[in-house]
Amino acid sequence: MPLGIPIVWSDRCLLHEPGGEVWIGVPIPGDEVPARAVVIRDVLVAAGAHVVETQAHGDEALLAVHDAALVDFLRTAWDRWTAAGFPDDPGQNRVVPYIFPHPALVEASAATIPAATSARTGFYAFDTMTPIGAGTWEAIRAAADAALTAADLVLGGARIAYACTRPPGHHVTRGAYGGSCYLNNAAIAAQYLRDRGVPRVGIVDIDAHHGNGAQSIFWERADVFTASVHVDPAAGWFPHFLGLAEETGSGEGTGMNLNLPLAPGTGDDGWVEAVETLLTPVQADALVVALGVDAAEEDPESPLRVSAAGFRAAGRLLGALGRPTVVVQEGGYDLATLGSLVLAALEGMDEGSD
């Protein structure tokens, strides 16, 4: 049976070339590369999936979850960087930060946007792993549009739609980007569903890393439940500062955020059980699934040890909730297995929702 889930695609998502990243001050190759999206698409097409072209959407969907200043920075960062001459002197052909408004630096004064182009990046970027190059804005805009197009399909009656896109987005907060992410595609899709009349939306993040972006964006919201299963940041894993079980939301959002941190080495049994636990309290009229598959045993970016069968089982649990579901691609970095892992998860959802 061909995969019955439409997959949303844009060639523009390939235009972002990180060109490596900087980790503990050292340039490293990085693995959030354009080929990720291509290998996933090719496996899904071979499985018979119907491809839907990404439709352009207005900025208002972005601005519903992100600060206008962040969106404007991302849109203009590369042009400002080249105008400042940095690709020639000192020879840095990506926009990267070097100074950050650390809370203990700025203390009582509100941090203001620095005048220097060299310093401005640190006002928005929270790490050095997330470079901006010539095609980055077009790609990140296309990624958001792909998530919104998948949301349109679901609003139009599709049970499940999948945005096959990159760069990922789940680490981005309202005003800061990082973790190889620039705009929070899943959060944008969730708010878009809310703004089109879906009363309650649940964001379920099964990427190997904590979905800190949606947690932060919807922290005080009662209408968007956020849930994430991930490798325990307290055991030494990105995003290090967030993702603990005691983070449950505040104000009207108290009890509306659920984190399930797992020990490094957790395999199918523990992980699938955690996904089931994660879904138990979800009271939502529609779901957005932040589908990272970097919890896979083969993946270089996490110590979890989930198999394709584990992703299929998680997919079945998600599908069995019977909710209209927008699936957005997040992490997953082993090019040899990436496509088959995503296929397993989507097939599970398809089966589970029958």
Ligand SMILES: [Zn+2]
């Ligand atoms: Zn991840």
